[in-house]
Amino acid sequence: xxxxxxxxxxxxxxxxxxxxxxxPVIIDELPLGIVAxxxxxxxxxxxxxxxxxTGFDRKESRAIACxxxxxxxxxxxxxxxLSMSHGSGMMCVEGNIIxxxxxKIPVRVTFIPIRDSHDRxxxxxxxxxxxxxxxxxxxxxxxxxxxxxxxxxxxQMEQLYRFLPMIAQSDSSVLxxxxxxxxxxxxxxxxxxxxxxxxxxxxxxxxxxxxxxLLESELFGHQKGAFTGxxxxxxxxxxxxxxxxxxxxxxxxLPLLLQVKLxxxxxxxxxxxxxxxxxxxxxxxxxxxxxxxLEQMVREGTFREDLLxxxxxxxxxxxxxxxxxxxxxxxxxxxxxxxxxxxxxxIKGFSANALHILLVYDYPGNVRELKNIVEYxxxxxxxxxxxxxxLPVYLTHPIPPEQSTLQAPVWMATPPTLxxxxxxxxxxxxxxxxxxxxxxxxxxxxxxxxxxxxAVERKxxxxxxxxxxxxxxxxxxxxxWSRSKLYRKMLQYGIET
Amino acid sequence: MATKVLICLYGNEVSxxxxxxxxxxxxxxxxxxxxxxxxxxxxxxxxxEMLCNLILTEEIxxxxxxxxxxxxYQYLKWKNVKVxxxxxxxxxxxxxxxxxxxxxxxxxxxx
Numbered sequence: 001x002x003x004x005x006x007x008x009x010x011x012x013x014x015x016x017x018x019x020x021x022x023x024p025v026i027i028d029e030l031p032l033g034i035v036a037x038x039x040x041x042x043x044x045x046x047x048x049x050x051x052x053x054t055g056f057d058r059k060e061s062r063a064i065a066c067x068x069x070x071x072x073x074x075x076x077x078x079x080x081x082l083s084m085s086h087g088s089g090m091m092c093v094e095g096n097i098i099x100x101x102x103x104k105i106p107v108r109v110t111f112i113p114i115r116d117s118h119d120r121x122x123x124x125x126x127x128x129x130x131x132x133x134x135x136x137x138x139x140x141x142x143x144x145x146x147x148x149x150x151x152x153x154x155x156q157m158e159q160l161y162r163f164l165p166m167i168a169q170s171d172s173s174v175l176x177x178x179x180x181x182x183x184x185x186x187x188x189x190x191x192x193x194x195x196x197x198x199x200x201x202x203x204x205x206x207x208x209x210x211x212x213x214l215l216e217s218e219l220f221g222h223q224k225g226a227f228t229g230x231x232x233x234x235x236x237x238x239x240x241x242x243x244x245x246x247x248x249x250x251x252x253x254l255p256l257l258l259q260v261k262l263x264x265x266x267x268x269x270x271x272x273x274x275x276x277x278x279x280x281x282x283x284x285x286x287x288x289x290x291x292x293x294l295e296q297m298v299r300e301g302t303f304r305e306d307l308l309x310x311x312x313x314x315x316x317x318x319x320x321x322x323x324x325x326x327x328x329x330x331x332x333x334x335x336x337x338x339x340x341x342x343x344x345x346x347i348k349g350f351s352a353n354a355l356h357i358l359l360v361y362d363y364p365g366n367v368r369e370l371k372n373i374v375e376y377x378x379x380x381x382x383x384x385x386x387x388x389x390x391l392p393v394y395l396t397h398p399i400p401p402e403q404s405t406l407q408a409p410v411w412m413a414t415p416p417t418l419x420x421x422x423x424x425x426x427x428x429x430x431x432x433x434x435x436x437x438x439x440x441x442x443x444x445x446x447x448x449x450x451x452x453x454x455a456v457e458r459k460x461x462x463x464x465x466x467x468x469x470x471x472x473x474x475x476x477x478x479x480x481w482s483r484s485k486l487y488r489k490m491l492q493y494g495i496e497t
Numbered sequence: 498m499a500t501k502v503l504i505c506l507y508g509n510e511v512s513x514x515x516x517x518x519x520x521x522x523x524x525x526x527x528x529x530x531x532x533x534x535x536x537x538x539x540x541x542x543x544x545x546e547m548l549c550n551l552i553l554t555e556e557i558x559x560x561x562x563x564x565x566x567x568x569x570y571q572y573l574k575w576k577n578v579k580v581x582x583x584x585x586x587x588x589x590x591x592x593x594x595x596x597x598x599x600x601x602x603x604x605x606x607x608x
Contacts, residue, residue, distance in 0.1 A: 060605055063607070064585060064605065064607055067507075067513045068510075068513050068563060068585040070513075071513045071514055071563055071564035073514065073517060075513060075514075076507070076512075076513065076514050076517040076543075077517075097564075098514060098515075098516075098563075098564030098565065098566060099564070100564075100583055100603070101567075102564070102565055102566055102567040102570055102582070103566075103567065104566050
């Protein structure tokens, strides 16, 4: 009620926080808990949501030190407000509070300093978000094999999902490595979203996308008049990412000069804009990613060893799609669902033939390549099922290795290094893939117009049986099938040995 | 009969959180409502189990604190320890009020 809060009657020594009379009415309608405090951190105002959250009413809490009303774990350890430096903007932390009903409630708190027109600190606003429901939702999403925008249920991804929240909760620098297209940027974003900085900005910079001079100004900002064309102050990405996360993609492409500057920032957390005489403190978590071998770059002298050590606090290797083949089907379905909704097409799924080709392909471009294949096929397909002919031509008519610009041709991609006990399975899978594709190509050479799967499968069986010199057990092994499946298929196609 | 009281401290105030308390004041109040003896105990780190254990081994009868979780409140109640929670105020005032038998849960003793 507005008449219950007479802001004019607040004693002078409470600070000069003079809130507009309409403010209590406005903030009462907001679904977030809000506390206004003077610069001595005494409560001036609670909104209705905050009363519900804490159990204290606004009258009794007025002029009481906020720690006694909020009762957060962050109040007891080190009040975040005290660590806010002059000129710093809002700050976001996660923690818990204990309310009057003796419930411990996880909350996400945003601290916003309030300054008057003379830039004097006159108080603080704190917003409280009850994140109990978010916790429940996180549980549900993990059951559906996703984490942020990451999709996968393979062992490697499960390990990643277990590891990510732990990394997110720490504030250490993270180095993400992995082949191109594995989803390093999604991992970085997931870390940010899970961290206490989630309410802060997530700024992404591709270090390889700009020349060194522009990149320096882009990252660290510049002062007006620092160089020709610098007509106004520019804050730079580090300043923009204040209280949030800065994601440096392709850190391996960062010029040596800027590597020194980044190293300086990681050491003292102060940004020195171009042309500025003073440094600006900046609270930023750095996540860097690269597909390059940084150790080798250090040996070659193109990457600073000390920067590598600085970034290498938490290192995560994002698995390639070849290492998590179990996820291919899941990813195919996931992207197909997305593109079908986007393009408004009546596609229901993949034909057996198309699916087989997609499942045995090696994806040197990883998830990005798989996504592009599905997008292409969804665009080309005019029927209700994606057929082999809707797939990109390099899948169905592989380019010979010498002409291929891809990293590794389909059936010659280097198999991932696996422990000894898995190697037999891998060899068998490779053999199976090679055999299947050979069979497809042979069939095409002999009868190019016949693209029907039954014919291809029949030919495959015949080839396998010939190779196995009529021994069905061996033929089944070559095909990667069980004996009973081979018998059933032979019966279906009328093959007799 | 004397009453043994434990106040969770945060500086010279009642600690806002029972579970994160690192310092306590143990006082004995005699039947003449005088504080007989006081002593402060500093815990090596904030641990709710350690604090509950201290309360039981010291045979505390009344605990005064700010916020406490229902689980620990019920546990102490079950152990016949009276808990006066959500108390706001400085230690001296709180001690006077408890000695006079005029302290209740939720009391705000700030001028």
